[in-house]
Amino acid sequence: MIELPPLTQIPNQAELLVTHEAIHPFVHRTPILTNASIDRKAGAKLFFKCENFQRIGAFKMRGAASAALRLRPEERERGLATHSSGNHAQAVARMARELHIPAYIVMPHDAPRVKVAAVKEYGAEITYCNNTPDERQAALDAVVRQTGAAFIHPFNDFGVIAGQATCAMELIEDTDVVLDTIIAPVGGGGLLAGTALAGRYFSRRAEVVAAEPKAVDDAARSILSGRIESNAVNLTVADGLRTNLGERTFAIIHRYVSEIFLVEEQEIIDAMRLIWERMKIIVEPSCAVPLAAILKHPERFRGQSVGIILTGGNVDVDRLPFGQS
Template identity: 55%
Template sequence: MDKQSLLEVQQRISPFIHNTPVLTSQLLDEMAGAKLFFKCENFQKMGAFKMRGATNAIINLTKEEQERGVVTHSSGNFAQAISLAARNLDVKAYIVMPNNAPLVKKEAVLNYGGLVTECEPNIKAREQASQDIVDNKGATFIHPSNDLNVILGNATAAMELLQSLPDLNFLLSPVGGGGLLAGTALAAHYFGNHCVVLGGEPKAADDAFRSMKSGHIETNISANTVADGLRTQLGDINFPILQKYVDHIVCVEEHEILKAMKLLWERLKIVVEPSSAVAFAVVLKEKEYFKNKKVGIILSGGNVDLETIKFS
């Protein structure tokens, strides 16, 4: 992995994604005591950064693999990302979703052309259903976060930010499965100027924080957090990248996530999902650490069910 290969990834996927806007707010800067730059992946196609990794993963398949299709298991953004990316590249997408997934998410996948298979709502059932499709259809499995091509595609969000703002002191993203934070860290390493990378994580699902402390991948017994996109855990491909290139991870409480999300809705006038607000919550929590610095924040997505959204 080097700078040139990341630039090639960026060039390869650019016809299929948006170079998303960067927003600022004088009021939020004053609240944080720092200069903040929000990279708005909520404006990405299908509403989240995952479009980048999904597109890069499918593009990197051989012609024969593309003809047999791809499969993933997801109830959220990656299901939509794989479905849309596959449609754009004329590839079949088989999506395994738990049978209790919100109807709005299932409909979004179907609208993007994904072929949905429902299963029981547990990881064993998801993995078995995915394996059955691999065995029967010859489709290639693509993991939502623990896949190098997914990680490299994700890196392009931070690359775009650093290409426009090369003198950022800090760069933050939320961490769940680790695919976005790993990509962000690689981008900062190759394109930043001594840019320090931090992850933000809910205290209620702090496996990445504990993993960085212990040196091996930890798991959560429960993950009862409003940041539903961050309930997954690290993998053996992205974790070594975090260990090498991420300075540390900061945990935030549920009320801090909700406060940060409300501020983003109110002050930036944008719709972001709770997971997106976690990195901003870190900046508000650790004001002294970021004081008078230039801080880039990846807002990971904006796919929320407005019927269930709560700000307190």
């Protein structure tokens, strides 16, 4: 196991390369899929980086592994802790199991059942809370005081950002054409910040853009205002994108992401269904937000080679949004 030094500032190219090497034993190098039918509909050549095939079913495994490997041995032995509605919770729980240490996870009462079940299966101890930022943090603080476990933030951590950057690094390296654009969804911003850094350091020309549900458009408003904005409510089918940006993710996104496209709830659902039906793969609603943006703005992407990060596939199949009447 390669132990990594802590990151106290925006990671540079060399640090991303070392991170990619270090987390290799804990993650899959996920495939890139294409689909001629969706290409025709979009008017562009799309390359889907399938993190729904990642360990724990989402890209979050990358950031959790990167952050955990940056802890000192005496910090790690007391266990890992975090708050999350699902995918990051699973990643921290799985990484703790890989390292043979305990995991303590704070989850909201309304977290998707499939994600709660997976966290339990990985052996983590779950503390439930109401789904507000303040209550999540208060519950986490109590757990950390009681256990001494090391907190791995879901996104606002340079180690996590470095891990998430490895997804786009692989996308750039494994795609057989030069990408014009890379698009990722944005919630807390860890993936988008990492994607922006990967694009800057490793791509010849790719512009990094993002997509976000209009119902929780804090990232788009933050880019416009130059400061971190928040949402009064967080109701969106894309449950993985309900969080606000952190100061570290915002600093990178504000500098390196050129545009954030907003999509409606029905557009997300329609794009999700399209992926299920045409590509024959399972993706969760958050995954579909970038494709929804491309289909909504065909003039922006027409004729381009576009890399899309499909972030995860942890969906409750008993509650599919496009199966509801």
